[in-house]
Amino acid sequence: MNEMKQLLSRIFRNAPQSKEDAKQRLKILLIHDQVDLTPAQLEAMQEEITAVIQKYVEIDRENTEVRLERGENRIALISSVPVRRVIERGAVPA
Amino acid sequence: MSECIVITSGKGGVGKTTTTANLGVALALQGATVAVVDADIGLRNLDVILGLENRIVYDLVHVIEGECRLKQALIRDKRVEGLFLLPAAQTRDKNAVTPGQMRELVQKLKAEFDYVLIDCPAGIEQGFKNAVTGADRAVIVTTPEVSAIRDADRIIGMVEAAELPEPTLIINRYRSKMVQRGDMMNKEDILEILAIPLLGMVPDHEEIIISANRGIPVSFNDESIVGEAYRRIGRRMAGEPDVPELDFSDGGGLWTTFKRWVGLQPAQEVAS
Numbered sequence: 001m002n003e004m005k006q007l008l009s010r011i012f013r014n015a016p017q018s019k020e021d022a023k024q025r026l027k028i029l030l031i032h033d034q035v036d037l038t039p040a041q042l043e044a045m046q047e048e049i050t051a052v053i054q055k056y057v058e059i060d061r062e063n064t065e066v067r068l069e070r071g072e073n074r075i076a077l078i079s080s081v082p083v084r085r086v087i088e089r090g091a092v093p094a
Numbered sequence: 095m096s097e098c099i100v101i102t103s104g105k106g107g108v109g110k111t112t113t114t115a116n117l118g119v120a121l122a123l124q125g126a127t128v129a130v131v132d133a134d135i136g137l138r139n140l141d142v143i144l145g146l147e148n149r150i151v152y153d154l155v156h157v158i159e160g161e162c163r164l165k166q167a168l169i170r171d172k173r174v175e176g177l178f179l180l181p182a183a184q185t186r187d188k189n190a191v192t193p194g195q196m197r198e199l200v201q202k203l204k205a206e207f208d209y210v211l212i213d214c215p216a217g218i219e220q221g222f223k224n225a226v227t228g229a230d231r232a233v234i235v236t237t238p239e240v241s242a243i244r245d246a247d248r249i250i251g252m253v254e255a256a257e258l259p260e261p262t263l264i265i266n267r268y269r270s271k272m273v274q275r276g277d278m279m280n281k282e283d284i285l286e287i288l289a290i291p292l293l294g295m296v297p298d299h300e301e302i303i304i305s306a307n308r309g310i311p312v313s314f315n316d317e318s319i320v321g322e323a324y325r326r327i328g329r330r331m332a333g334e335p336d337v338p339e340l341d342f343s344d345g346g347g348l349w350t351t352f353k354r355w356v357g358l359q360p361a362q363e364v365a366s
Contacts, residue, residue, distance in 0.1 A: 003271075017276025022240050023283055029240070030247050030287065 031068045035075055042068070049079065058084040098200050098210040099331070100133075100229035102253070104245030106216030108237045109266040112302060112311075114213035115143040116321075117233075119313040120328025122177035126208040129168065131180045131200075133225040134215035135190060138182035144171065145309020146179050155183035158195045164202055173314060178207070188220045193227040200228030209331075218252060226253065232261040233293060233331075238268060238279045246288060262293035264327065269298050270343040294327035296320060297342040 032038065037045075046066035053059055060082040069078050101114045111134075118130040132140035135155065141147040152167035157180070164180075171177040180203070183190065203210045212229060215221035226232065232253045236246040246263075253261050265284055272278035285292055299320045305312040313324040322340060329337045 019273075019276050019279045019283065022279055023287070026240050026243055026287055029244050033244065033248065034251075 027070065028068075031070050031075060034070075035068065037068070042066070050081065053081055055087075057086050060084055096204040096208055096210070097231070098204055098212065098229045100212040100214050100225050100232045101235060102214035102222065102225065102232055102249055103216065103235040103242070104218065104249040105236075105242045108235050108242050109296075109302075110216070110235050111139050111143050111213050112306065113233075113235050113264060113266065113296070113324075114211050115140060115311045116313040116324040117328055117331065118144075118177055118179075118209075118211050119171075119174060119311045120325045121209050121211075121332060122171070122174045123313065123325065124328060124332055125176070126332065127176040127178075127206070128209045128211060129178045129180055129203045129207045130211045130213065131203070132182035132213050133196075133221060134213060135182045135221065136184065136187045137215065138184050140213045141169075141179060141181045142309065143306055144179055144311060146171065146181075147309070150181050153181045153183040154199070155186050155190050158191055158199060164199075164206075173310075176208075188215070188224065191224050193224055196224045197228040218248070222249075222252070223256075226256050226258065229258060231259050233264060234261045234288075234290065235264045235266050236284070236288070237266050238273075238284060243279075243284060243287060250288065250290060260290055262291050263288060264293050265295045267298040268295050268342060274343065293330055294323065295339060295342070296323045296327075297340075 028039075032042075046064070049066060050059065050061065050064055063080075063082050065078075065080045067078050069076050101110050101117070103110050111132075114130055118128045121128045130140060130144070131154065132138050133154075134140075138153075141150055146169050149169050152162040154167065156162045157164050157167045168178040168180055171179065200210055200212075212225050214225035234246050234249060234253070236242045250261060263285070265281060268281075269278055273280045281292065281295060297320060299318075301312050301315070301318050301320050305315070311324075312318050312321045313328075315321045319340065319342070323342075326337045326340065
């Protein structure tokens with residue numbers, strides 16, 4: 001009975017599949033295991049990187065993302081920073 | 095040509111010992127001579143899974159310390175030609191054996207048998223190092239769970255660091271119905287994350303517990319789908335890499351589910 005209920009709730013409420021949670025958590029976990037960087041450290045790094053970028057351009061902080069990704073034989077730092085506008089043309093921050 | 099294969103996982107409780115026992119049986123049923131070695135010193139269990147616990151006189155540590163000859167410690171499985179168990183010591187700890195002694199022991203076994211299968215203890219400490227040191231290659235056992243896959247990834251790195259060739263993977267306790275409804279990672283998900291070749295999959299099934307209760311590995315059972323899964327893995331290990339994977343999805347249909355509701359279908363099939 002339980003099985004059927006779960007199935008129906010999936011169909012009608014479009015509940016997410018738990019295996020996707022497992023996969024996403026694993027991918028992040030394995031990267032952190034490998035580079036030995038805690039989520040807190042990664043967040044601090046993201047803060048610093050965006051602070052530097054903000055000296056030059058105005059960015060959409062809400063949609064800024066910094067993450068580590070595992071490829072074939074390497075780990076890459078992937079950063080996506082939507083730029084709103086350049087702060088001042090030609091200006092060099094101190 | 096003789097080969098030593100270590101069965102390892104990192105995490106405990108994923109089925110290393112059951113896998114070792116069943117692959118030993120599967121290879122022996124094909125006509126090979128096999129020694130299964132319990133490297134889990136202090137927590138031996140391979141003897142129990144094989145149902146040979148009452149026949150132990152000497153163990154691996156006795157052999158290494160020269161208290162008996164290798165042949166005296168090897169227990170012959172009378173159910174199949176060519177299968178022998180070298181049990182672990184139960185009253186000693188992992189430090190009773192050094193990697194050098196283990197390598198020497200494996201060399202002696204390889205001179206006598208086609209296959210030497212080593213049941214590795216859980217963890218990444220001395221016991222793991224002892225189990226891996228004499229091996230020619232490794233088979234990693236995992237289950238479709240976050241914790242088991244995480245540890246498997248760690249162990250793959252350590253196997254490579256030990257300069258063994260790329261290990262192969264057994265996915266244990268696979269539940270087709272959970273996979274079908276998206277509540278369990280499927281074969282492709284796991285292979286994408288661990289990125290090593292698949293050796294085979296074993297379904298989660300009541301028969302495993304029943305066979306452990308009786309001390310008769312399920313690979314001896316011709317009619318069992320789990321036994322067949324292990325026998326196929328055995329064939330792939332013995333040089334038939336293209337033996338097809340079984341389809342475990344039987345019995346998951348609505349009709350079967352309905353029959354189970356009304357009591358027409360015993361719940362004795364692949365677990366959901």
